Amino acid sequence: MKNAYQKELFQKLSEQESWISELRAFSKLLGKDTRWFIFPNTEQNYFDYKKHAIAKNRDAARLYENIINKILYRVAKTRLPQKFLCADKTWLYLIPIIRGHQIYGYTCVSRLKNEIPLPLLELFNSFTCTVIESTQKELELFKLSETIRPKTIALSTVHTISRIISSTLEIDELLPRIARLTLQVLRAQHCQIMLLDKQKKTLIPHACVNLSGKHIKPHPIKPGQGIMGEVVKSGIIVTRLRLMCVPLVSEENIIGVIFISKTEKEQPFNIFDREILTTLSEQAVIAIKNAQLYDEQEKLTLNTIKALASILSSGAAENFGRTNLFINLAMSIGMELKLSSDEMRVLYYAAILHNISQMGLPEKILKKPTKLTGKDYQIIKEQHLKGAQIIQPIGGRLKSVLPIIIHHHERYDGKGYPSGLKGDAIPLGAKILTVADAFEAMLSIRPYRRKMSLHQAVSEIVKYSGEQFDPVVVDAFVRAIKRFKNRIFKGEKNSWIWKRF
């Protein structure tokens, strides 16, 4: 049994409640002046109170050091308790603590007026062995817990981080989040995430978080340049006292790096930190690839929708310019209503495709110079559903777009078509398109009337709030016109909208 472990065991034994109670009970039997102390097995059967005595019993151990050394050899050899009559006519006993074939240590009982009866001695020995066994088990469990606990906590940390990282598919949100979490877990001050642009063959900074207060402006780096460039080129992790840089590897390709550093005042990084950073980087790669795939899928969906819209629409440049106004306005109203990113996306697709319901309408109705008759409206209503159902088989993202397209001719008061839906039964996206559609129409030249001014068109929308239009949407429309007026009417591509949501 190793010395350090022995000492630890006896230290713990001396603090055990059961051991202390045992000694008290025996003291009552042996006399109130009885003194006890224990010590672990010694090298070469020599007792030095400074080295071997348990801290709280050192004074008692010091008094009897010489006596113990006189009888220790015999006790160790015979494995039997030995007694000694001290100068003050009191007895001292040295009792070996034995488990199996091993002497774990000794109990020294002193200041006894009488000798200890043998049965009592045996009872004491037996009880001591039981207490030592349970103490040993407790100590081993404690040591196991000490070893396992930090690793379990680290594993739990990695798992929690993985959940937090996976909760977003937006790459612009994901990378700063990874950087902040990395700083948090590794207690660092600065973290930078760079992704490799294959075409330009450059590392582009995508996230930079700095807690030290210094303003750091990251810049693109060529492979081979600096520490990050070296890591990207070689694929080897670089670890210094207060900085680490790991490659982000996906299917044997390096897609970027994570770089972290600490200030001089902080503790240097250790091998455990390196393992954590490596694990985090692997989690990060999965999240990044997912986000990139999602981004590609969204772009594909959008391009498909745009292609579809362009095939199905009349394609006139004039119409396209107004379409931008319509889309810009619809999205601005959506922003005022604080729609989620997903809802905004669906609204955008619906805005691009909303005229699909006009597909199949005879030109004599589409370009009629006079007001439409009841019969004309009947044809429009019938064709509306047929047109919308063109995109129904496509499914996927367009599933949530379809109700908006179908119901954007409903009225708030229930007098619209095709279903006569009323109030909150009408999808919110449809109500937004209703307002945008009406507003755009009012600003357009029609064969049977002149176009209205902006002020007139806004007043007209507000006038029919609660009848044709949802009042909440009208309020949002008025705010959107005030806030985004220039952007709505510029007729530019609506990339600014994407940046906002």
Added chain:
Amino acid sequence: MDLEKILSSNSNFRVIRFFYENPQCLDTYKNISVWTGLKLDAVKKALKNLCRHNIVVEHKNSSVPGYSFTNDTRIVAKIKSWFKQNTAQKNSRFKNS
């Protein structure tokens, strides 16, 4: 920030002690309850309180939020100093846990 007052609460003390001993940990309140031996409600309350004092940081962006120790060096230094000065109190509370 009155650290003495904050640490006078057993729940606050045990949560802070846990993060002080495991500063790299980032975990949910359920697991923190396991690590500290506190009941779920007590942990939730303590974490909310400690977030208010910027001793603990909440990471909200998932179905269940994660919590970690502050990175603010001044707060960390204050807590470190408190634990060094109050070793005896720390030991008696260790025994209770």
